[in-house]
Amino acid sequence: MSSSEAVARKRVADAMRGRVEEIADRWVRLQVQQAALSGGTSESELREEADTLVAALVTGLDSALPIDRVATSHAELNRAVTDLSLNRARGGESPTATALAVLALKEALLEAVQESTQDSGELFSAALLINRLLDGAGALSFDTYVEGREEIIRRQSRQLLELSTPVVRLWRQVLGVPLIGTLDTARTQVVMENLLQAIQDQEATVAIIDITGVPTVDTAVAQHLMQTVNAVRLMGADCIISGIRPPIAQTIAQLGIDLSTIMTRATLSDALSEAIKLTAGPLPTPDVPASR
Template identity: 60%
Template sequence: MSGRERAREEIVRILGEHRDQIAAAWIEAQESRLASAGAVNADELREEVDTIIAGLYEGLAATMPLDRVVTGFAPLRNAVTDFSHRWARLGVSATAIAGAIFALKDACVRVLADGIPDPELRLEATELVHRLLDGAGLLTFQTYVDSREEIIQRQNRQLLEISTPVVRLWHRVLAVPLIGTLDSARAQIVMESLLQAIQDNEAAVAIIDITGVPTVDTAVAQHLMQTVAATRLMGADCILSGIRPQIAQMIARLGIDLSEIITRSSLADALTAAIRMVGDTPAQDARDESTLLNVS
């Protein structure tokens, strides 16, 4: 049996026999660290560290290669990632979370020093513990970063949805007032929201108002034309409003062909045209129109 295999067996033995001692030392070090975070008590810390130590014990006791114990052994990997998620929700920084895992090394090494009399074997076991828990610490950091990225992407999509409302202006007439830059991600949100609203409201005309769009380049024009095409496939006509003089000049200079799209200079003109396109609106519908914008 090689020195590394013997060291691995010794670590398994120490973790099995002295789990309570390792956990107590770690908890004592972490209680002061998390005092400002709140909602953390010794029982919760004990449950978390017990789960991590158990995963480490079972992973080392298995036949899995050492370099895959942290990332390849599901109980340990899940224990570490769940630990990272929970502490992140408490407002603990990524550095502090990784530091807490690194601190588990100190508790383990102190017990190894007392439990393994052979200096060479103790050194080998200490190096293995450092490698394993360094990997676990890096895993918590990656988990933290991935979680934050997921939150940012979700919030960004929510902001895009809020910034592209579909408004019912009249009987079977919808409008999407666009403000700011229209990039690919936002164009997709506009299209999805508009098509769903056309179906829900059985709309016949959709107005896309670009009064608040600062500039129209080839990419923006392409997004608009794709939205118009999708709207027509849903059986609705589309009007593009808010064509200011500088926007008109820019479109002409770029050679963008909008000849197949109905355009109007203002939202008021577009609404007037849309009402004509849907025909005479019943008086009752007009009286019940609660979302009519006050345009002039």
């Protein structure tokens, strides 16, 4: 660290020390005035974020870390920036709003330094230092925001998959899975997990997979179905595939897909009738009087 940088660093830290609440208040007001937020973050939440982040900036400046690495390597500051970004992502704020918030913090810090010195050289050095410090925080904030949004999207996609593949109880010990739309690897995994869990929870002995709403069946779809059927069998339950329409039957035959080991029925009602027979078990043998 050069002597000029050390002086500028001390100047900024001294300007912030003892004025954390004032700087935090100014930062909150700047964000509200700039209308940078869409309304997902309340003013009280802004204040809590500001208090935590400004205090962390002071301790980060007091550390021996290089100024370019303070935001990423100083634990307290890293946590404060990460929490802010994740909160903004969960609240539906845009990356632009988060970037404007960082710019507003630069302004609040520069104002604090200006009140402590009027020397143009010191102000210039302090401005460069603040830019380097908050540019690192801004980069960390953006990366965290993107990761947070991706995690939210993945979770929502998973929830949509689960909603589109419900497991319903059709009869005593009989479960049904009505499939609608394309059956891909991700959806197959969700179907399999939900169905196997339902078989265990409800002690089902027959599962019906209805593909009436599946537009086409190709080799990949057939493989997915067979994997699900095999998993159901490993749970000790029988599996029936219903909804085999004439066009799908022709496609399966033309592709040479072997479903001979799987019980299939044309309609869901036919599959349910077969399932009821399977769950009924063998009829009791009537008692025959012994001959004399």
